[in-house]
Amino acid sequence: MTKNVLLVGVGGQGTILAAKILTQGLLEAGYDVKMSEIHGMSQRGGSVSSHVRYGEKVESSTIEPGAADILVSFEKMEALRELKFLKPDGIAVVNEHEMPSMPILTGDAVYPKDAVEEIKKHVKTIVLNATQMALDLGNGKVANIVLLGTIIKAMKLENIDWESIVKKQVKPAFVDLNLKALRCGMDAVNL
Amino acid sequence: MKYLLTGDEAIARGAYEAGVHFASAYPGTPSTEILENLAKYEEICAEWAPNEKVALESAIGASIAGGRAMASMKHVGLNVAADPFFTFAYTGVNGGAVIISADEPGQHSAQNEQDNRNYAKSAKIPMFEPANSQECRDMVLESYKLSEEYDTPVMIRMTTRVCHGKSIVECGERKEVAIREYVKDAKKYVCVPANAKVLRRNLELKLAKLKKYSETTPFNFEEIKSDKVGVIASGPCYHYAKEVFGEDASYLKLGFTFPMPDDKIRAFCQKVEKVYIVEENDPYIEERVRYLGFNCYGKDLLPKYGEMTPDVIKQGFFGEEPAVIAYDESAVVGRPPTLCAGCPHRGFFYELGKRKNVMISGDIGCYTLGFAKPYNALDSCICMGASFSIGHGAQQVFNMTEDKKMRVVSVLGDSTFLHTGVNSLIDVIYNNSNAVSVILDNRITGMTGHQENPGTGYNAKGNEANMIDIEALVKAIGIKHIRTINPNNLKEVSDALDEFLALDEPSVIITKWPCALKKFSKEDKEEFPGAFTKKMVVNRDKCIGCKMCMKCGCPAISFDAENKKAVIDGIQCVGCGVCSQLCPKDAIEWKED
Ligand SMILES: Cc1ncc(C[n+]2csc(CCOP(=O)(O)OP(=O)(O)O)c2C)c(N)n1
Ligand code: SF4
Ligand code: SF4
Ligand code: SF4
Numbered sequence: 001m002t003k004n005v006l007l008v009g010v011g012g013q014g015t016i017l018a019a020k021i022l023t024q025g026l027l028e029a030g031y032d033v034k035m036s037e038i039h040g041m042s043q044r045g046g047s048v049s050s051h052v053r054y055g056e057k058v059e060s061s062t063i064e065p066g067a068a069d070i071l072v073s074f075e076k077m078e079a080l081r082e083l084k085f086l087k088p089d090g091i092a093v094v095n096e097h098e099m100p101s102m103p104i105l106t107g108d109a110v111y112p113k114d115a116v117e118e119i120k121k122h123v124k125t126i127v128l129n130a131t132q133m134a135l136d137l138g139n140g141k142v143a144n145i146v147l148l149g150t151i152i153k154a155m156k157l158e159n160i161d162w163e164s165i166v167k168k169q170v171k172p173a174f175v176d177l178n179l180k181a182l183r184c185g186m187d188a189v190n191l
Numbered sequence: 192m193k194y195l196l197t198g199d200e201a202i203a204r205g206a207y208e209a210g211v212h213f214a215s216a217y218p219g220t221p222s223t224e225i226l227e228n229l230a231k232y233e234e235i236c237a238e239w240a241p242n243e244k245v246a247l248e249s250a251i252g253a254s255i256a257g258g259r260a261m262a263s264m265k266h267v268g269l270n271v272a273a274d275p276f277f278t279f280a281y282t283g284v285n286g287g288a289v290i291i292s293a294d295e296p297g298q299h300s301a302q303n304e305q306d307n308r309n310y311a312k313s314a315k316i317p318m319f320e321p322a323n324s325q326e327c328r329d330m331v332l333e334s335y336k337l338s339e340e341y342d343t344p345v346m347i348r349m350t351t352r353v354c355h356g357k358s359i360v361e362c363g364e365r366k367e368v369a370i371r372e373y374v375k376d377a378k379k380y381v382c383v384p385a386n387a388k389v390l391r392r393n394l395e396l397k398l399a400k401l402k403k404y405s406e407t408t409p410f411n412f413e414e415i416k417s418d419k420v421g422v423i424a425s426g427p428c429y430h431y432a433k434e435v436f437g438e439d440a441s442y443l444k445l446g447f448t449f450p451m452p453d454d455k456i457r458a459f460c461q462k463v464e465k466v467y468i469v470e471e472n473d474p475y476i477e478e479r480v481r482y483l484g485f486n487c488y489g490k491d492l493l494p495k496y497g498e499m500t501p502d503v504i505k506q507g508f509f510g511e512e513p514a515v516i517a518y519d520e521s522a523v524v525g526r527p528p529t530l531c532a533g534c535p536h537r538g539f540f541y542e543l544g545k546r547k548n549v550m551i552s553g554d555i556g557c558y559t560l561g562f563a564k565p566y567n568a569l570d571s572c573i574c575m576g577a578s579f580s581i582g583h584g585a586q587q588v589f590n591m592t593e594d595k596k597m598r599v600v601s602v603l604g605d606s607t608f609l610h611t612g613v614n615s616l617i618d619v620i621y622n623n624s625n626a627v628s629v630i631l632d633n634r635i636t637g638m639t640g641h642q643e644n645p646g647t648g649y650n651a652k653g654n655e656a657n658m659i660d661i662e663a664l665v666k667a668i669g670i671k672h673i674r675t676i677n678p679n680n681l682k683e684v685s686d687a688l689d690e691f692l693a694l695d696e697p698s699v700i701i702t703k704w705p706c707a708l709k710k711f712s713k714e715d716k717e718e719f720p721g722a723f724t725k726k727m728v729v730n731r732d733k734c735i736g737c738k739m740c741m742k743c744g745c746p747a748i749s750f751d752a753e754n755k756k757a758v759i760d761g762i763q764c765v766g767c768g769v770c771s772q773l774c775p776k777d778a779i780e781w782k783e784d
Pocket of ligand 1: 217218219220243265267268271302555556557558574575603604605606607608633635636637638639706
């Protein structure tokens with residue numbers, strides 16, 4: 001069976017790197033892998049998503065509505081926006097971090113108050129503050145790796161040698177930090 | 192060796208393995224990464240051209256000289272390059288030549304949706320349609336063989352998901368190909384009518400041979416599993432269709448779609464009871480199938496626009512809606528892209544948006560976002576390089592009205608100016624309208640991800656290059672009124688607009704400040720010392736909560752409604768200083784280190 005992992009967030013949050021490390025690990029574990037992402041406009045601040053699909057033989061590179069096994073949202077409101085892509089029995093991972101979009105900054109709209117509550121009503125939901133966890137580790141930028149850790153645990157991919165894959169993808173000085181972040185994310189998931 | 196590659200990376204890899212000597216392109220999503228990856232190979236001379244026509248023409252030159260050549264572009268780029276494209280079919284090649292067209296079904300980042308398979312058919316140039324990254328690599332290798340064997344350029348039509356989708360690719364090594372001997376041959380390369388008429392007739396002979404190729408190439412293949420349901424698909428639609436129809440249906444996967452394999456299509460349609468056609472954009476295959484006399488399901492049920500992802504196919508053919516979670520989505524707020532914090536376009540649009548009785552003729556680049564709130568500072572945007580000419584035409588008509596009160600300000604970026612905008616400026620000066628033309632020079636091609644251009648002083652390989660002096664170029668064209676200003680200084684912007692809007696002659700404002708995301712070159716560091724090195728903060732004691740600063744639309748500023756104070760996000764702010772000029776209380780101050 002093909003498995004579907006959907007990573008969503010805001011431009012600049014590092015979804016692409018997280019998806020890249022994930023696909024590299026899946027490739028080395030012998031899966032057929034396809035990934036799709038939409039990027040074009042280089043300005044920061046728009047919604048972004050990366051679709052990762054793996055299994056014995058994968059056809060389409062995109063995930064349909066109602067088909068993701070796991071939805072990992074790097075930002076809270078984005079989780080609510082993309083929930084339609086999750087399987088009704090899928091898992092939602094929500095980073096508690098809030099990034100108000102322009103209409104909210106200008107006072108034309110308000111940031112949704114009960115996003116997490118609404119999601120929890122419908123699916124199994126893991127809520128964590130990956131951004132804070134990353135800051136506690138000393139670098140807010142590795143929030144994406146914390147969230148990658150949640151995917152690894154939730155999708156039962158712990159057997160892959162992530163350490164060697166992370167080493168190939170990040171600068172030597174950051175390997176330890178990234179491995180710690182990965183561990184943090186894995187520990188945050190108790191299914 | 193196996194790699195996980197995007198389609199763009201796989202095209203570059205295929206070109207490398209095929210021994211390509213020369214490649215040229217103009218950036219455009221989703222094709223940009225093809226040339227970016229080609230530039231990494233030492234063996235290939237890979238260049239950014241000022242526009243797609245120039246890119247294709249230099250590739251044609253490289254081919255005539257005997258090298259293997261590639262030109263790549265986004266779908267609308269082929270409109271710009273259409274002139275050489277059509278006649279290149281007549282002359283054919285010396286060294287193999289491949290043109291990549293990256294189409295955008297669903298318009299993820301484009302001003303229109305067009306099906307460039309029609310170009311291949313219309314220009315009579317053979318065409319491949321890869322479905323995944325492996326096919327991208329393989330089809331490039333095959334295209335060069337085909338190009339040299341049949342003496343024709345070859346087009347590869349990609350789409351966004353193929354360009355940016357990653358899948359596994361089995362790669363080989365580069366095989367050096369000798370540069371072919373150059374032989375002067377006017378009958379082949381000089382397209383005067385006498386020669387071109389002969390070439391036109393020969394083209395039909397070539398096409399007849401290519402038709403035979405189409406019938407036998409393994410890139411057009413059948414998978415017969417059922418005599419009930421047969422699906423004909425090309426590109427990624429083949430994979431989408433498989434998700435819907437599964438392994439039990441029969442497929443005719445078309446990877447070479449001009450000329451079409453009529454016999455193969457006939458044979459397939461006779462083997463199955465029902466034929467479904469899945470393709471993106473126009474009913475290109477479908478029309479052929481119907482012309483051959485077969486009934487089928489296709490665009491009568493599926494949308495003629497957008498991507499044909501599995502959910503769209505299920506909905507269109509079978510009326511099946513996906514089972515999704517029913518939840519309350521009403522609280523979700525949109526997240527449109529915005530000009531970055533510190534974007535040099537911000538100050539200019541803030542000032543321009545305040546003007547009354549001004550039509551603002553826009554163009555394509557990051558600055559197109561000037562149309563949105565809070566600036567509302569763009570009235571039109573059609574295609575690259577068009578703002579000056581559209582503005583000129585509009586000004587000429589406004590000047591025929593009785594009160595003559597409408598003035599035009601036309602805006603475009605540095606890359607867009609050097610793309611085709613310079614021709615439009617020649618029109619403004621030659622035909623002498625008083626439209627104010629503005630070049631927003633942020634020292635880079637921003638929108639498509641920061642590519643070098645002829646104005647930046649660097650080339651596609653990152654090496655130093657001759658730099659076009661935009662101001663000198665404008666002067667040379669004959670513009671008498673020119674002002675180069677710092678767009679972050681609102682007074683400078685406003686004064687320049689006041690002065691030039693009062694003129695009766697053509698004028699040009701050049702705003703010069705680097706993109707906030709640009710990696711500074713050593714010249715940038717010299718020219719803009721201290722840029723983006725400091726940050727600003729709100730002095731909460733002085734702030735009266737008037738929200739004036741928010742009118743510049745910087746994403747680093749938000750409002751703390753509880754305490755009624757503006758707040759600057761210290762991570763995002765890059766200290767452009769624009770917001771501080773709007774504050775009536777001087778409450779926005781430089782942050783002490
Ligand atoms: C014919 C054509 N080619 C390419 C593109 C893709 N494209 C859109 S904006 C842009 C670059 C704009 O750069 P510039 O004018 O310097 O403005 P900036 O984004 O830096 O503000 C390109 C290449 C296009 N839309 N049309
Ligand atoms: S990428 Fe550069 S030009 Fe584009 S919006 Fe951001 S700062 Fe402005
Ligand atoms: S100085 Fe003001 S406008 Fe400029 S980046 Fe900082 S907050 Fe934004
Ligand atoms: S403009 Fe000045 S006073 Fe008004 S909200 Fe902004 S910082 Fe405060």
